[in-house]
Amino acid sequence: MIGIQKKIMALAAVVLFFMAVIWIALTYYNQKTHDQYNAILQRYLAMNEVTTASQQTVAALNNYLLSPTLHNLAQIDASKENVRKAKAEVMALRNGENSFALANYMNLIDSLIETTDRSLMFRSEKETEDSTKAFTEATRISKYISEMTLSLLDSELKTYDRFYRGIIEQSKELKKLGIWLLLLMTFLLLLFTYWFSLSITRPVLKLTKAAKELSRGRFDLQIEVESNDEISFLAKMFDRMRININNLISEIQQKAQLEHELQRNKLLLQESQLRSLQSQINPHFLFNTLDTLSKKAYLEGAEETSDLLVNVASLLRYNLKRLNRPVTLYEEANVLRQYIEIQKTRFTERLSFYADIDEACLHVQIPGLTLQPIVENAVIHAVEPMEDGGTIWFRIIAGDDRVTVEIEDDGPGMEESRIKQILEEAPVAAEGHSTGIGLGNVVRRLRLFYGRDDVIGIESGGAVRGTKVVMQIPAARRLECDDDKSSDRG
Structure with a gap:
């Protein structure tokens, strides 16, 4: 150098x-x-x-x-x-x-x-x-x-x-020669001085330009200086500083993203706890009242009313206990059946429900209160506003390493912007849901539960009428039945 x-x-x-x-x-x-x-x-x-x-x-x-x-x-x-x-x-x-x-x-x-x-x-x-x-x-x-x-x-x-x-x-x-020699030497010296000054100023200008870019926040531009003096060493140290700053910014962004995710999870947990607390307002009084009404209806000969009250009580009891706990597909399908019985009492022949369940998959683990909000969303948007009612299909299909759960309706469908808003977990309203849990909440809880984003998808629009919600549930995750049974007995 x-x-x-x-x-x-x-x-x-x-x-x-x-x-x-x-x-x-x-x-x-x-x-x-x-x-x-x-x-x-x-x-x-x-x-x-x-x-x-x-x-x-x-x-x-x-x-x-x-x-x-x-x-x-x-x-x-x-x-x-x-x-x-x-x-x-x-x-x-x-x-x-x-x-x-x-x-x-x-x-x-x-x-x-x-x-x-x-x-x-x-x-x-x-x-x-x-x-x-x-x-x-x-x-x-x-x-x-x-x-x-x-x-x-x-x-x-x-x-x-x-x-x-x-x-x-x-x-x-000789005088003329001296003058010409002097002019020639002056020109050569000026040319050499210009080249010499460029060898110093050009790297300095590049460093200055790089400093301006760094001041604007552009830390991805590599600093290259062609020189063999101290400026080259300075440029290498400057570039190393840029790389360190860029790595530090990336780490800060990652930490900020993690902190954002943690904050969002905390808010989701607080929301779930709030919903749970709202649902637990004097639960024993509510359950006792429903049991009394069910027995009174049965004694009076209103067996359908008695069954309806039993289903409502079971549904409320499940909502209060299972919101923040993992359950099996069997339990979710059972509570979904109770919910459909309640809705059929309301809509009679306007609601048609078809279930196709592979019972070999019912042991697979799933977050509590996942299927009912999706079906309830189909009832609200595909059955209730239609004069002739609508049809809902529920399927559980076994796969090699995943279990596919499909909930499909023949309603008017869902707009693409709405689907994007739900899948991107943007804040959406959950008005009309008895549980207070909308599709966005279900999407977040499923992704958090399984640790992946492709666990749920929504198909709607185009040549196909209606909306289909498809869940790809990993079959490897199982529920520890002993703990659940002991907690149920408790």
Whole structure:
């Protein structure tokens, strides 16, 4: 992983590298031009030094001839040495163009030294006239040297004229090259800086966008950042935080759902307890009164009225005892028979009831007071409002692992919205039910009892007239008969 600090250091190193390359290139070309100027200047200075040294030699010789002292003689020797050094430097300047001229120039220098020595020799021999003539000759040679120097300098100027102009043009081109190099380097640095900044800002922008999405509650979007620095590590930690928050929210939602289910179950239990309490208002007085009326009707010869009162008493006793307890299909079918006897007394021939029961299934366990509310719902909506009454079919069919219980009527049927409302356990009214328990209550209790949602279904509408309630009861769950019998005896 390359850190942001390393990236910044790399950017600084690249900038310094380019600056160093430009500086070295410009310095090299400037030094090269400067060396060329120095070489030409040294040629001019070397030639001018010959003229100066020759003039100093003639002046020193004149001083000695006027005043022959050791000091003046030493001055002559020093001047001659300077002439020899200047001659050596000029000889190094020889080339193909000035070879002949420099040869004559060297001869003049040698003649000057020789004439000076001859003048000194004549002076030492007291030959004043010859010494003077030699001095005059040395003066004339010195003038020739000066003129020859000017001639050579003029020739050098002509020779290096194109060179001078080339250097000037080269300087101009070098300036242009420097400007273009500077612009190119600036462009490349800007391009590199832009790419470098994008490598930092793009992941930051992605993190910012992800943070905005998280602030809006979208915890399902994965955070992906393509980077190899600290921002990548930050993005991974950010994504891990998103996953943890999402898991936490899911857990909270699940807990809230469980709490909602628990609250709904508590309300259902409270409702059942309330219904039970409402049904238990002075039950002994009610049962005693019904028994008294039944015996009185029997003594008076009204046997049908007596049977009706017995069925009503049994039905009420069952409703009070069995609402919150599991029973068998046998007990539910028996109380359903009593309920139908009561309704036939009311509707006479308007109510037709047909039962098809597989007695091998009657031991299967079922919540108490399940069948009567469904049949009662069929009586209220399929028989009571019809002028000709209606028919109700009751079937218990054995299966491999389930027992099918069907309650069907030939009434006007049930709307799809009503079926959906009941199966989704939405609050529905239970008006007209003697038990105060509607279909919605039955659906909830069956699902809670068996722990599954597909235990009951409702078919109605379409080409089929009427309504059919189908219950798929697991056959594996059995009632512990001993407990029920002992509780019944109690």
